[in-house]
Amino acid sequence: MSNLTVRSPNIDVAAMDMPLRWLGGDAFRTQVFNALSLSFPIGERYFIDAVRAALPLIGDAELAEDVRRFIGQEATHSHLHRVFNARLADQGLRNRVEPAAARRIRATEGFRLTSKLAVSAAYEHFTAAFGDIVLRHSDWLDGASAPTRALWMWHAVEECEHRSVIFDVYRAAGGGYWRRIGWFLYVTLVFALDVAVQTVDGLYRSGDAFKAATWRQGLRFLFGRSGVAARTIPAWLDYFRPGFSPRDRGDKEALRRWLEENRAWFERTA
16 A cells, blocks of 8 residues: 555645745745746656656556556646746746756657666655755745745655655666666756756846845855755765665654644645
8 A cells, every 4th residue: 555645735826925036035045946846847747757657567566556646746746836837937937947858858768768767766866855854944945925835845745755656666677776876967967957047047037146145145045054055965975875765764754744734735635
C-alpha cells in the first residue's frame, strides 16, 4: 500500500493576494521563487513521462502504485503552478526557462530511459532538499500571504513525501552510480543557470534590477548564514555517496505536523 496521498488544496490561486514583491517586499527572494515556479510545469511533465515509460519495468506492486500517486501529485503541482505563472505573466514577467527546457527535452528524446530517469532523480533531489528547508526553516516564505504560503508549503511537503520514487524507479530500471552522478552534475549546472537567468530577467522586468537594496537582499539570501548555499550544500554533497538513498533524508515529523496543523487547506483527498 502506497503512503503517498494525492491532495487537492483549497487555494484559489487565481484570486489570492499577490503583489509584485509578494515575499514581504523582498524583490530578490520573490524573483527566485518566481523562477522556481516558472520552471515547475515543464519539469514535472518530464518527470511524469519518464516514470510512466518505466512502469512496465517495475515488478514491485507497491513501487508501481507509488509511481501512479507520484504522477497524481506532480500533475496537481503543475496545474496550480501554471495558474500561479499566469499571475506572474499578468505582472509583466516572461517565462525564459520553459522554452530553453523544451529545446533540451527535444534534443534528448532519443536518450536511454535510464538517463532520463537519472535527470529526473537529480531534479527531484533538489526539490526535496528545498522541501526539507522550508519545512524546517519557513523564514524563506516570510511575508507571503497565508494562501501563497500554503501553496508553497503544500508543494514542499509532497516533494518530501515522494522524494524516493524516481530514485527507486531508476534503480529498478538498472541505473547505476556513475550515470546518476554524471547527470546530477549536468542538472546542477543547468538548474542553477535557469534559475539565475530567470531571476535576473524577473528583477529587470519588475524594475528592481538596478537597485542596490535588491543585491544586498540577494547576497544575504544566497550566501548568508540562513541562505541558499549554507542550507543546500550538505544535501548536494550527500548525493555523491555510493550508498545514498533519499529515504535517509528528511524530517517526517515536521511533515506530519505541518499537514496536521494545516488540514483546513485541503478540501478533499484522493
